[in-house]
Amino acid sequence: MTCLRFPLTVLLALAALPSFARETPSAPAGLGVPGVGEQQLAAEFWIARQAHVNRVVLDREEILAQNAKLMREDQSMHDLRNLPPGLDRQRVSGWIENLADAPQSPLYDVDGKPVATEVLQAILANRNLHAIPESQATRYGLVVERADLRGFPSRLRVFRSDDDTDIDRFQESAEFPGTPLVIAHESADAEWWFVVSPRYAAWIEKRHVAIGSADQVFGYADKTPYRIVTGASVRTVFTREAPAVSGLQLDMGVRVPVLAAWPPDTPVNGQHSYTAHVIELPTRAADGSLAFAPALLQKNADSAADYLPLTRANIIRQAFKFLGERYGWGHAYNARDCSGFVAEVYRSMGVLMPRNTSDQGVSPAFGKRKFTDADDRALRYKAARATRVGDLIYIPGHVMLAIGSLKGDPWVIHDTTGISYRSTGGSLTRATLNSVSVTPLVPLLFNDQDSYIDRMRSIVRIRPPSATEAPTLQ
Missing domain, CATH: 2.30.30 (SH3 type barrels.)
Incomplete structure (x- = not known):
């Protein structure tokens, strides 16, 4: 579920930047984010600026076709309905061991104290890998309440530094009531299941899962109205x-x-x-x-009574319903992170997406414009200016949702820990946002050399699966 956590010391050589990147808007008094006033924080401001804002981008049949393509072609997804009736040891151990590596660097608890080696060893042992049977019947369940998915079977929150209590490195994601699961393994303390959902495989506390037959589980998921x-x-x-x-x-x-x-x-x-x-x-x-x-x-x-129509107006309205929600790495804090945010906006319109940014940005189910080292700054800027409402802009570890433009430059809404940019006077400014936020794209800095636009990996556009060409974004 990677979402970028930006360093506090971000510098950019202004002399190396073209004029569009040097002209960073000043931050209005009282808001403290470049170019953002109260009007930019209203969904209707952006909706009113769009042509054909209520035109359907994909109809329900096209969305179902795209979802089917996602399940068929995207290796990050799990088609639970087509799993075999039995699971062998190799498959189950592969799921568990591919989820998270044993910690190699020091970790700290919520009080900033180092986590003892023997504590980490006990957590690793709780995976109970030696007890995975050579074969087992495939078991199913439903999530009964919102629940965390963890990298290891432990409630212990761990962090990479003694002054960080936000990014819990054992936190992976969350699942919601009614989500179908395959139950693959039990922890040694009998308090956790290792489960596979359509979008993720991780550890969940057993108290959040009810075991049923495949007919019960999928019958519930398909039930109408x-x-x-x-x-x-x-x-x-x-x-x-x-x-x-x-x-x-x-x-x-x-x-x-x-x-x-x-x-x-x-x-x-x-x-x-x-x-x-x-x-x-x-x-x-x-x-x-x-x-x-x-x-x-x-x-x-x-x-x-049904999924919302996939229109530009609905994309904006749904995204702005999260505005100001606290950032939650891996859906922590009863919230969500950058990839969870965009996925849940699109889910309200029936569109399925992979869980993590690394999978979303390259999924074969979506139209996209990929960027390589051969793409220069001018080309990247041109592509960024050509984004449409609903396009998803991916940089390493982060995703942003395009909501329109002002004076030709793109604006985004994204769930982020914070941003760095240059003020009008040229000084470096850091805004710790920790929330779903509205920002212009152009001024944002990635590190001491690059802007966000410099580091774009792809721009994803949700479009009919019959359209095989990449979006031109020209």
Whole structure:
């Protein structure tokens, strides 16, 4: 789930830059980010600047075709429905050992104290690799509440320096209620499963997973009718009668079945349902088995009867629903990181994406303009200026979503720890953002030699899968 954490000491040789990179906008008083005023923080400001803003980019059939191509051709994805009925030791151990290497450099805990070698050794041993059977039946489950995915079976948060408590190096991602899983292995302490989801393979606490048959798991995922969460997140209605489905968080793009035939005169967990949608959620029985329970999702909650149309207006509106949310590496802090942010925006419109920036930016399912060392600064700048709303701009470890341009220069919304740039007077300025933020692209500096534009690896454009040519971005 790499998202860039930029160094504080970022310098750029101004004499080596063309004029477009030297003309860094000054930061307005009170906001402290170059060129950004209150109007740039409103979705409607950017929507109003677009032509054909409500034109459908891909229709539902085209999106389904693209999703199928992603599952078929992208090696970072896992087609759980087509896994064999049994898993051999080589496959399972490969999943586990390819996820994370044993730590080779010092790590620190949340108090800034070094993590003892014997503690790390115990965590590695908890993977229980020697107990992986030569063969096992493929088991399935559903996630019952938002849960962290970890690189190792441990709740210990670890960091690379004694003054960093944000980037937990054992944190990988998160999964959401209703996500299908394959359960591949159990930790030595019997508190963790190693699981494979459609987009990731990692460790999850067992208490967040309910085990069921393939028919139960995929039957739930395919059930209709359904609601799509279109807000940044919503919560089910509180109920003390059913704690497992009370106040449950559902993040953007989560799909939940609707019990449309629920009798209107029958209360749901002690409450009349006429002001809410009666939805069905997976729950975990005491023995870990899968069950289902009704819950209420208020009708005024931000959800829809189907995926939103994929339009430029919806891309902008959905992205701005996260504006100001705290940056969360690997979906930590009950939030998300840069790649999770863009994936969840697109998921609300039915578009699947790989989990990590390194996979998103090269996926064979998407149209893209790749950049190499042979591409000079002028060409890269021209391509950046040609981006459209919804294009995804990838630099090493980071992704940004294009939202439009001002005076011909591109602007982006992205989930970032911070940015570095030159003020009007030429001094280096660092803004620690740690949130979903709106910024111009041109002034942003990557390191002491390069700007973001200098380090672009690709620009991805979501487009019909029948269009085989790369976007010209001219």
